[in-house]
Amino acid sequence: MGQIIAALGIIAALGIIGTLVGIIGTLGIIATLGIIATQRHSSSTNSEVTKKRERDNSSCSEEDQKIISSSSPSSSTPRWKxxxxxxxxxxxxxxxxxxxxxxxxxxxxxxxxxxxxxxxxxxxxxxxxxxxxxxxxxxxxxxxxxxxxxxxxxxxxxxxxxxxxxxxxxxxxxxxxxxxxxxxxxxxxxxxxxxxxxxxxxxxxxxxxxxxxxxxxxxxxxxxxxxxxxxxxxIIQQISEKILYNYKMLNIRIHEKQKIVGIDSRVGEILTLLHMESNDVRFLGIHGMGGVGKTTLAEIIYYRFSSQFEGSSFISCIRERSTTTPDLAPLQKQLLSMIMQQEIHILDYREGLMLMSTRLRNKKVLIILDDVDCEKQLTALAGDHNWFGPGSRVIMTCRDSHLLERNKVNRYKVEPLHTTDALELFSLSAFDETHPPEDYKDLSMDFVNYAGGLPLALDVLGRSLCKKPIEIWKGARNNLKANPKTKIFDILKISFDGLEESQKKLFLDVACFSGQEIYVNFKKIYSADVIEVLIDKSLLSKDDVYFKERLTMHDLLKEMGRQIVRSECQEPGRRSRLFHHEDVFHVLKNNTGTDAIEGIVLDFPLGGILGANHGEINPAAFSKMRNLRLVYFCDFAYVNFYDFRHIKWSGNPLEYMPSDKLQFLRWFKYPSKSWPSSFQPKNLVVLKMPYSCIEQLWTESMVLPNLKELDLTSCEDLIEMPNLTNAPKLEKIDFSWCISLCKFHSSIQMLKQLQELNMCDTQIKQLWEGFVDLPNLKKLDLGSCRNLIEMPDWSGAPNLEKIDFLLCESLCKVHPSIEKLKRLQILNMFGTQIEQLWTESMVLPNLKELNLGGCENLIEISDLSGAPNLEKINFSCCKKLSKVHQSIKVLKQLQELNMYKTQIKQLWEGFVDLPNLKKLDLGSCRNLIEMPDWSGAPNLEEIDFSSCTSLCKVHPSIEKLKRLQILNMSDTQIKQLWTESMVLPNLKKLNLRNCKNLIEMPNLTNAPKLEKIDFSCCISLCKFHSSIQMLKQLQELNMCDTQIKQLWEGFVDLPNLKKLDLGSCRNLIEMPDWSGAPNLEEIDFSSCTSLCKVHPSIEKLKRLQILNMSRTQIEQLWTESMVSFLLI
CATH class of the missing domain: 3.40.50.10140 (Toll/interleukin-1 receptor homology (TIR) domain)
Incomplete structure (x- = not known):
């Protein structure tokens, strides 16, 4: 670390350190892509350096070369809108x-x-x-x-x-x-x-x-x-992935020439460890000191190779985000949702573990876990190799190599650069050449030696000295020699002083006020120009977190910013920002606040119960903070309710809080019931008071000309909406779970900029009457508004994209003006009382998701021909629905159709062309008597006919389903699946559980990818089909409670079989030869009452973990000669 500080001390003389700060910041210290330099020692000449540079570039992919050539360090980054x-x-x-x-x-x-x-x-x-x-x-x-x-x-x-x-x-x-x-x-x-x-x-x-x-x-x-x-x-997916790859590579500034130093050698070393061609599951930890470029290297692997996997997910900033989401369920949700390409709902950590361990077993996935620092994170997101399908790769970046070692994760250490690569990186930054000019050579080597191989320092030094006269170079070197022990944050402070005032404010705000929510909302407070400048300087970067763009800052930059604030004054009340809870309580308890304070953040360390230790606080302490801009009182993830309940205020805090300059106010569980009339924050941009005791905001219209977001989530005592007439810039309103709110305020019609409105779980009966002009409204959530009796007129909201009426139990009719919503993409009517969606075809050209599940009064499917782009339809649990509308045949983009637990007898007649249909659920359709013709749906991947108790025959066209992966026919009346072998090359799961009439196993010769077969409780099944020997990918076989006498004869090669259940097979008289199934982990012969002997080949099962032989007739488990295998 001393080496690093010395290296960074180089910059003390320059006074241009902004670039250093910048390079650290971009996506986990992007500058360190010099990381990607090789590690060997060398004393190559300049010509050798040039040759090496050319060699590295020539080994880049064609796409990378194009990106690289599109810009250079000396030119400004292209700005694309x-x-x-x-x-x-x-x-x-x-x-x-x-x-x-x-x-x-x-x-x-x-x-x-x-x-x-x-x-x-x-x-x-x-x-x-x-x-x-x-x-x-x-x-x-x-x-x-x-x-x-x-x-x-x-x-x-x-x-x-x-x-x-x-x-x-x-x-x-x-x-x-x-x-x-x-x-x-x-x-x-x-x-x-x-x-x-x-x-x-x-x-x-x-x-x-x-x-x-x-x-x-x-x-x-x-x-x-x-x-x-x-x-x-x-094809569309392939084009998108190509663009996305190049887009991401550009965003992380791989296109800058100096970042390509040794990139392919590092990637090659990692690929050797990952062994991409192998079908096993591999974990790899990339470790090294902070700022050496672990995240960047992982990003390159991800964006280069993610398209080779069935699913992928990059979870960034895990250590930081774990402090705000301690149960890790949001991270589990993000990971699964990205891979499954649909929103996965996870209630808590334990449910997340269950889903993580089951949903990805059959998928080849690439997962990057960035900045892991504890066991719980690993357990939550990558608990076991068995969670993931064959060929999966999980890469984690980590500073702690011992954490990786304890979890038996293979490791790759990112080292600092050696002299040759360091000189090349420095030269590219300073001269846009692979070697320095002759008259700068010695100076360059001096700076390279000071940097000690740290890519960050090399790159920043080069940028800072670029185009500077040689006298400046010499002065910088001399100052470094004179001040060899300059501390890193003192150096960065010099650079910080050179920023403009608005840039300083944004930088320090982001550094001091951590949390995704704040990062997102800074974009509403600061102008785009200020944000873009800091991004261009690499002080900030943009990141996508679960489809939400946010501003991010690297840990080292955050700490530097916080050190700047701490150094402003020893007394916290005279600092510009308070971000540590003890400092906040010190200032409030001792009334030491001053007009220096611009922002306050109060959040507690996880598990801390600190509020109880601070007694009663006089809110008059706020009165001296006349320059207050940001107030953020938040209990992250709502896990420490106890803390905020035990902070006692002697009055209403807002009565004393200066409001003239306030822009951001978020107060979790605000203690007072009223909004004081004296509090008039005219510059407020974001107002959030979730879980508060407030009953009413303001009685008359409050002048809030800059307000963009209003969030009163879960204010259970709030009885009415405020008058928002004078808040014309509002873009987002959230009154969700305000369970006492029963009336909608007419001022909504003044909000021409409104984009999102959330009123879910309120008591409102009506949204608005007549025509209301909301031209920018895109998202409306009225879920669980159980008193809502009618839809509003949609004519004034033509740009709505998503409407949610989930569980609006009093809603029974769709307003005809819904036809005006030409941009509507998602309509959720689950659990409503509607009997009919619409009478005639509605032209909704962009509608993609229609959810009418649980609509128990729905008697017929409406004409859907006017919604040709529908991709997902849910009619599950519509108990009165007995017929499918013929317009189904025009839905060429349909991917998922759910008719679970309906009364339909037939899906469609004859050939119906549904080329994109992938998932069909007809489970528990007890009146369904026949399968449809599958010829027009060749891309089906999953079919569920479970509990279709009237279904007794499989349509022969099933052979057309070459992409079918899951077929569930459990609890049906079929006697035979098919007579001859059906070619189903991608079938992975076959479930015929409890098919009591099934008399024989089907021929599975042409389903070689089967991984899981279930014939349990097929009480008429008495014979095992020999085609089982063709299933080399088979992992689980369940034959419990069948009539079979023998499993297979002789040697059968099933190298991947892990679990075998033959419990209650009362006619089974002998075990099979186990020699061909050496990877079995679990065997169940419980209640096999005719079984009396263990096959001696059982000693071949070196991985066997569970053997259940209860209630069998065996006299001896194994002989002494077989005991040795237990000791291995």
Missing amino acids: HDVFLSFCGKDTRRSFTDHLYSYLKWKGILVFRDDESLERGTYISQELMQAIQESRYAIVIFSKNYAFSKWCLRELAEIVEWEEKKNLTIIPIFYHVDPSDVRKQRGTFAEAFAAHEKDPMVDIEESNTWRNAFTKVGYIKGEHINGDRYESP
């Missing part, structure tokens, strides 16, 4: 492929510009579109049959090609049902189109030639050819 610009012919693809691609890209967090149909189109493309092209990183050009007939599209394409040449815009062509060679050579329909344009007097020959050249150039770019021989969804 959009990640992707979509160019397409609306007539051909707007409502099909383009819409699906657009939606998927947005879902992945990629910023997409798609020109809307409502934009006025003229002869020439608008300035808006030209600017959008210029501000985009990628352009996806979708060539379709009518693309060239549109002058608009051609001029768009010409502009794209021009900017591809000017500004490194990357073009990705998609040839949608057209031949790429026809595009290149303008043949076919394209020839017709160009011929028409060339006859048009409004198109001159020069422009026509420009279009042809653009067509030819883009036609030669390698892209995606869609001609009907492949499904579109995997």
